[in-house]
Amino acid sequence: MRKTLRVAAYAVCVRDGRILLARSPAPDGTPEWVLPGGGMEHGEDPHDTVVRELEEETGYRVEVTGLLGVDSSRRTFRREGLRGPVDHHGVRIVYEGRVVGGELRNEVDGSTDMAAWHDLDAVPGLTRVRLIDVALRLWRERPVSGRVFVPPEA
Numbered sequence: 001m002r003k004t005l006r007v008a009a010y011a012v013c014v015r016d017g018r019i020l021l022a023r024s025p026a027p028d029g030t031p032e033w034v035l036p037g038g039g040m041e042h043g044e045d046p047h048d049t050v051v052r053e054l055e056e057e058t059g060y061r062v063e064v065t066g067l068l069g070v071d072s073s074r075r076t077f078r079r080e081g082l083r084g085p086v087d088h089h090g091v092r093i094v095y096e097g098r099v100v101g102g103e104l105r106n107e108v109d110g111s112t113d114m115a116a117w118h119d120l121d122a123v124p125g126l127t128r129v130r131l132i133d134v135a136l137r138l139w140r141e142r143p144v145s146g147r148v149f150v151p152p153e154a
Contacts, residue, residue, distance in 0.1 A: 001076075003087045009050035010037030010131065011062060011097035012139045018119055020099070021132065022057045022112040033118070033128040035094075035135050038111065046093045054097065058115040059105035062097035068138035069094050069146030071131060094135045 012035065013020040021033040038053040040046055047064055054062045071092045078085050106114050123132065130150055137148040 001085050001087050002083060003089070005089050005091070006039055007046070007091045007093070008037060008039045009046040009053065009093045009095065010035040010135065011050050011054055011064070011095045012068060012135045013054070013060075013062060013097045013099055014120065014139065015099065015117070017121075018117040019123065019132075019136070020058060020060070021116060021118055021126075021128075022107070023114040023116070024112045030127065031113075033126045033132065034112065035129070035131050036112075036115065037092075047095070050093075050095050050097065055102065056110060057107045057112045059102045060099045061101040063100045064095045065098050066096040067093070067146070068096055068135065069143065069148070071134045071147075073130075073152065075152075092131055092134075094131075094138055096139060 020036060022036045023031050024034045026032045036054050036057045037050050040049045050064060051062060054060055071094060073090045075088050076085055077088055104115060118126065123136065134148060134150045137150060141148060
C-alpha cells in the first residue's frame with residue numbers, strides 16, 4: 001500500500017464572535033466549510049505557510065498570535081486502478097491569527113471557492129470538516145499538551 005504524508009498549517013481567526021472559514025468541495029463534490037490554511041511547501045516554515053495560505057484563500061493578511069496545537073489523522077483512501085489504496089497521514093498545525101489587513105475575497109483558481117465569517121454559535125449547523133471542531137476546542141480550551149480529542153470523521 002502506498003503511503004503519503006501531508007503537513008499543513010491553519011489558523012483560527014475569531015473576531016466579534018465570528019470565525020473566518022473557507023469553503024471547499026468534499027471528495028464527492030459537496031461544498032463543505034474548512035479552516036483557512038493548507039499544505040506546506042518543501043522548505044517552508046509552518047508560520048509562513050499559514051500566513052501565505054490565509055492571504056491566498058481569504059484576501060486577509062494575518063498576524064499569528066499563538067500556537068494552539070497539532071492534530072494528526074490517518075486514513076486509508078481506496079483508489080481504483082494500478083495504484084491501489086493509499087495510507088494517508090495528515091499532520092495539521094493549528095495557530096491563532098488576527099486579521100491585520102487586506103479585504104475579504106474569494107480565492108480564484110484554488111482549492112477553495114469562498115471565504116466568509118460565521119457566527120460561532122452557527123458552526124455546529126454547518127457542513128464542515130472535523131478540523132474546525134478540533135481547532136475550536138483548541139482555541140477554547142488551550143490545553144497545555146496542544147491536543148484535544150474529537151471523534152474521527154465517519
